[in-house]
Amino acid sequence: xxxxxxxxxxxxTIIYVLPTVTGALxxxxxxxxxxxxxxxxxxxYLVRTEQVYNAQxxxxxxxxxxxxxxxxxxTKVLTVANSGNYKTPxxxxxxxxxxxxxxxxxxxxxxxLKQEEVKKLDIEVKNTKRKETLKGEPLxxxxxxxxxxxxxxxxxxxxxxxxxxxxIYLQLSDTEIKGTTKELRExxxxxxxxxxxxxxxxxxxxxxxxxxxxxxSKYEGLVIANRSITAENGKPGVYVKDxxxxxxxxxxxxxxxxxKYSLVESSSYYEEINGENTKIATVDAYDEILNHxxxx
Numbered sequence: 637x638x639x640x641x642x643x644x645x646x647x648x649t650i651i652y653v654l655p656t657v658t659g660a661l662x663x664x665x666x667x668x669x670x671x672x673x674x675x676x677x678x679x680x681y682l683v684r685t686e687q688v689y690n691a692q693x694x695x696x697x698x699x700x701x702x703x704x705x706x707x708x709x710x711t712k713v714l715t716v717a718n719s720g721n722y723k724t725p726x727x728x729x730x731x732x733x734x735x736x737x738x739x740x741x742x743x744x745x746x747x748x749l750k751q752e753e754v755k756k757l758d759i760e761v762k763n764t765k766r767k768e769t770l771k772g773e774p775l776x777x778x779x780x781x782x783x784x785x786x787x788x789x790x791x792x793x794x795x796x797x798x799x800x801x802x803x804i805y806l807q808l809s810d811t812e813i814k815g816t817t818k819e820l821r822e823x824x825x826x827x828x829x830x831x832x833x834x835x836x837x838x839x840x841x842x843x844x845x846x847x848x849x850x851x852x853s854k855y856e857g858l859v860i861a862n863r864s865i866t867a868e869n870g871k872p873g874v875y876v877k878d879x880x881x882x883x884x885x886x887x888x889x890x891x892x893x894x895x896k897y898s899l900v901e902s903s904s905y906y907e908e909i910n911g912e913n914t915k916i917a918t919v920d921a922y923d924e925i926l927n928h929x930x931x932x
Contacts, residue, residue, distance in 0.1 A: 663931075664877065667923045670859035672892060672899045676797050676850045680788035680831075681754065682843050683741045686779035688734055689713075691769040692720050699765065704838060705730045706781075713776060716769060728778035731841030732765040738777060741844065743785060746830060751789050751823065759844050779841055785818065786831045786846065795820065795827040797852040804831060805851040812851075813837055855892055855899045858921060862898055865890075866929040877924040888918050 695717025701707065706729050713722045713730060724730075737759065741749075764774050786806070790798070798804070798817050806813045819830035831850070864874050868885045875883040889901040903920055906913050919925070 663927055664924050665861065665864070665927050667858055667860060667919050667921055667925060669857065669921060671854060671856045672859060672894050672897055673851045674797055674853040674892065674894060676794050676852055678788045678848055678850055680786040680846050680848065681741055682840070682846060683743060683746045683785040683787055684779050684840065685743055686738045686777050688738050688774050688777045689722055691716055691771050691773050691775050693717060693771050694769065696768050697766065697775065701730055703730070703732055704841065722775065724778055729781045729841060731777050731779060732763055733761050733842045734764050734774045734777055735759055735761045735844050737844065746785060746787050747819065749787055761842060761844055781836055781840055783832065783834050784840060785833070788829055789823060789826045790829050791826060798829060806831065806833065807849040807851065808837065808846065811837065853892065857891065857899045858902045858919060859897050860888065860900055860925070861927070862893065862896055864925050864927055864929065865898060874919060875926040875929050876919060883926055886919055887916055
C-alpha cells in the first residue's frame with residue numbers, strides 16, 4: 637500500500653509539479669511585441685451635478701420610473717397623494733440613492749475639498765424609494781451624467797504617473813471608462829487629483845466613494861522581463877544569442893516599466909557619447925535572450 641502511494645506521489649510530481657518548476661528555470665526567452673500598462677490604486681470621491689427634491693406634503697408616493705432612467709425635460713417623475721407635480725427641469729438621470737452630501741461634492745466646490753474634513757464625513761448612501769413620505773423628506777434626485785468627476789489624494793510616489801490633461805482609464809468592476817486628468821495640485825504632503833469623465837456609468841448615482849484602479853499610461857512595443865535586464869559598465873542591457881550560439885551583451889533603452897516588465901526601444905536608439913549623438917544597436921523582435929544573466 638505504501639509503495640503504491642509513494643509511486644502515486646512521484647507520478648503526480650512528474651505530471652504537475654515538475655513542468656512548473658522547469659518552466660520557472662527556463663534559461664532563455666524571446667523578445668516579443670507586447671504592451672505595458674501603468675496603474676494606480678485609488679480611494680476617491682464621486683463628484684457630479686445633482687439636485688435633491690423633497691416632499692412638499694405628506695402622503696402616498698406613486699412612482700413612474702425606475703432607478704437610473706434618463707428623463708426628458710418636463711417629464712413627470714412621481715406624485716405624492718395624487719397631487720403635486722414633480723417634473724424634470726431639463727434632460728437628466730433619475731436616482732433614488734441619496735446621501736445628504738449632494739451640496740458638498742459639487743463641480744463648483746470640489747477644488748476647495750480638504751482631505752482632513754472629507755475623512756470626517758459620515759457617508760452613507762440610502763435608497764429612498766418607499767410607499768409613503770412626510771413633508772420635507774427627500775424623494776429623489778436628478779443628476780447630469782454628461783460630465784462627472786472623481787477627486788482623491790495621492791502620494792508623491794504615485795503622482796508621477798499622472799499628467800495634467802492626460803488620458804487615463806478608470807477600471808470599476810468589469811467596466812473601463814476613459815477620462816482625463818483635470819487637476820493636479822499640491823495639498824500638504826500629498827497631491828489633490830481630479831479626474832474628469834464624460835462617459836455614462838450605470839452605477840454613477842448609487843456611489844459616493846470608490847475603490848478603483850486607474851490606468852495612467854498604455855504603451856506598446858518590445859517587452860522584456862526585468863529579470864533579463866542586467867548592467868555592464870553602468871549601462872542596462874541583456875545577453876542576446878548570436879549566430880555562433882554565444883550570448884553577447886546588448887544595451888537596451890528602457891522607455892517605461894511596471895516593475896516586472898520593461899518596454900524598450902527596438903533595433904537602435906541614440907545616446908549622447910563624448911558630446912556626440914551616437915546610434916546604438918539594440919534588441920530586435922524574436923531575439924533570444926538569457927532569462928537570468930546573473931547565472932551566466
